Amino acid sequence: MAALRAGLLGVGMMGRHHARVLRELPGVQLVAIADPGGDPHGVAGELEILPDVEAMIAVGIDIAVVAVPTAFHEEAALRLAEAGVHTLVEKPIAHSVEAGRRMVDAFAARGLVGAVGHIERFNPALQELRRRVASGELGEVYQIATRRQGPFPSRIADVGVAKDLGSHDVDLTAWVAQSRYRDITARTVHKSGREHEDMIIMTGTLENGVIVNHLVNWLSPMKERLTIVTGELGAFVADTSTGDLTFYANGTFQTEWESVSVFRGVSEGDVTRYALAKREPLRVEHEAFRDAVLGLESDVVTMEDGMRTLELVEAAIASARSAGTTSGS
Structure with a gap:
């Protein structure tokens, strides 16, 4: 089976760790990184830093990780759902309950895996x-x-x-x-x-x-x-x-x-x-997300879980x- 093509939106303090784990994760290939603020921690490597989520989607991705400030979660997640991309959003799911509900509904309507990074x-x-x-x-x-x-x-x-x-x-x-x-x-x-x-x-x-x-x-x-x-x-x-x-x-x-x-x-x-x-929690979290996308048994934290929180x-x-x-x- 071909590796899942992954995109990462945001390479700040948390995003840089997502980039490292995505590169190490079996069955996943990091193919696109987007951040309008550039690459402050130098994690892009051979990849071009794309300007926004639209450019990241255009590369052709199966899954995405959203690690931008909370205020931008909804906009990015809704666009990814529209494009048919399974998405893991950093916690909290959104800046407001109303925004979070729109995200939950968008992924459910398209039969996509929507997950939240409650890493603990x-x-x-x-x-x-x-x-x-x-x-x-x-x-x-x-x-x-x-x-x-x-x-x-x-x-x-x-x-x-x-x-x-x-x-x-x-x-x-x-x-x-x-x-x-x-x-x-x-x-x-x-x-x-x-x-x-x-x-x-x-x-x-x-x-x-x-x-x-x-x-x-x-x-x-x-x-x-x-x-x-x-x-x-x-x-x-x-x-x-x-x-x-x-x-x-x-x-x-x-x-x-x-x-x-x-x-x-x-x-x-x-x-x-x-x-x-003591396995790294972020890696275990990514494994759960990958397995959920593949239809395997998984302990992924769903967007519904994130909404309740x-x-x-x-x-x-x-x-x-x-x-x-x-x-x-």
């Missing part, structure tokens, strides 16, 4: 976490809490931290728990003088009763990417920046310390860090707006 689903720590939670290793799950914080990336200008980073946590939480959200509320902070929020705390409940909490910001000098799942038998901690998964078991020894022994909770037990095969994030932002936000001086 392909992180080895989270994949192993999901498997262990599903097999009952925590017993009943009580809570899922995430922390995703670090310095502000100056390249992000068209959305706030909720859509750029928070969408990761909303998506991965529902996926790990295998349950959709029942409700979500939030509070936001604006401290950097930008139009959009740079800190958000989201709280919600999943349909299976698990309570969730997401702390997301661009205001911390400390970079953190943690997912903590707590249940009746202990807690899992997944560090997606390193791909590590650690289990903190509830203790089995009785304590003789009188002031603590009256507390009817849990005690510290054994700590286990699992040895995992965007709807929840927008609901959280609306919740914060109606409650009032904290503004910088």
